[in-house]
Amino acid sequence: MDAMLNISTxxxxxxxxxxxxxxxxxxxxxxNVVIVLMSIELILNAVNLNLVAFSRYWQSIHGPNxxxxxxxxxxxxxxxxxxxxxxxxxxxxxxxxxxxVNVDEVNLLKW
Amino acid sequence: xxxxxxxxxxxxxxxxxxxxxxxxxxxxxxxxxxxVLAFVTAAGLWLLLYAEFLAITLVLVYVGAVMVLFLxxxxxxxxxxxxxxxxxxxxxxVALLLFPILLIPFVYVLWTDKLPDLPVNPxxxxxxxxxxxxxxxxxxxxxxxxxxxxxxIASLLLLVAVVGSVVMAKKRI
Numbered sequence: 001m002d003a004m005l006n007i008s009t010x011x012x013x014x015x016x017x018x019x020x021x022x023x024x025x026x027x028x029x030x031x032n033v034v035i036v037l038m039s040i041e042l043i044l045n046a047v048n049l050n051l052v053a054f055s056r057y058w059q060s061i062h063g064p065n066x067x068x069x070x071x072x073x074x075x076x077x078x079x080x081x082x083x084x085x086x087x088x089x090x091x092x093x094x095x096x097x098x099x100x101v102n103v104d105e106v107n108l109l110k111w
Numbered sequence: 112x113x114x115x116x117x118x119x120x121x122x123x124x125x126x127x128x129x130x131x132x133x134x135x136x137x138x139x140x141x142x143x144x145x146x147v148l149a150f151v152t153a154a155g156l157w158l159l160l161y162a163e164f165l166a167i168t169l170v171l172v173y174v175g176a177v178m179v180l181f182l183x184x185x186x187x188x189x190x191x192x193x194x195x196x197x198x199x200x201x202x203x204x205v206a207l208l209l210f211p212i213l214l215i216p217f218v219y220v221l222w223t224d225k226l227p228d229l230p231v232n233p234x235x236x237x238x239x240x241x242x243x244x245x246x247x248x249x250x251x252x253x254x255x256x257x258x259x260x261x262x263x264i265a266s267l268l269l270l271v272a273v274v275g276s277v278v279m280a281k282k283r284i
Contacts, residue, residue: 007115007119011119012156012160015156017221018127019130020217021213021214021217022127024209024210029206029207031197034143034189037181038181042130045153045173048165049157055162056160056161064237065238065249065253067237071258073162073165077165077168078265079265080177081172081269082269083272085273085276088180089277089279092280093279096282101188101189
């Protein structure tokens with residue numbers, strides 16, 4: 001009970017891990033490709049939460065200007081936006097050819 | 112028992128609940144809206160971690176641009192039959208077998224590792240050129256001096272992403 005009353009870095013890490021696992025479940029089990037891409041965004045959000053929590057922890061050791069985790073999180077946000085745009089472009093190109101957004105029907109390379 | 116404790120658990124519960132609903136609901140528009148809620152509560156959590164610039168950037172960039180793009184694509188590619196389609200793909204039980212295997216390293220690391228508490232003293236605010244400054248100035252000071260090269264590479268990456276997504280979505284190249 002005492003561990004639940006004092007918020008430490010570990011609480012944020014557990015939250016980030018749970019979010020990561022939910023994103024992985026979404027990627028692995030959903031049928032709609034757009035929702036798979038949204039679950040990838042959930043995974044990246046979990047990573048960002050870890051980075052920001054560690055940045056706060058790093059500030060407690062190396063002084064209040066040690067913002068490396070937050071800078072890393074800025075770059076992760078940038079990359080996630082770029083990847084979402086390109087991924088959705090690929091999705092649209094695929095949809096134009098096959099008229100479906102189900103992962104079950106992406107089976108052209110199946111033996 | 113202070114207010115930040117209540118805020119952490121409230122934001123955390125909202126975040127996990129909306130992330131769970133992203134994965135579970137059938138309608139992709141509902142899924143996208145729950146993802147928007149997840150991002151907004153994550154921004155609240157980052158505010159608790161004293162990362163104000165990053166929290167606002169998350170809402171502006173992720174919710175304001177990326178999720179709007181997702182909603183546009185959902186409107187473009189989802190047919191009327193999404194209400195009667197199956198939600199999960201046909202190998203969902205095999206895929207879900209991976210979940211306990213993925214859980215084991217997380218539980219092991221988080222159970223055995225001990226990290227000290229987060230600092231809560233007011234002296235943990237950032238300083239720029241000796242004066243007390245906000246998070247935005249400190250992030251800018253760090254980003255444009257120590258991390259200028261990754262910043263320029265990130266802008267190049269965004270250019271490549273713009274060209275790539277336009278080419279991918281064109282009817283005729």
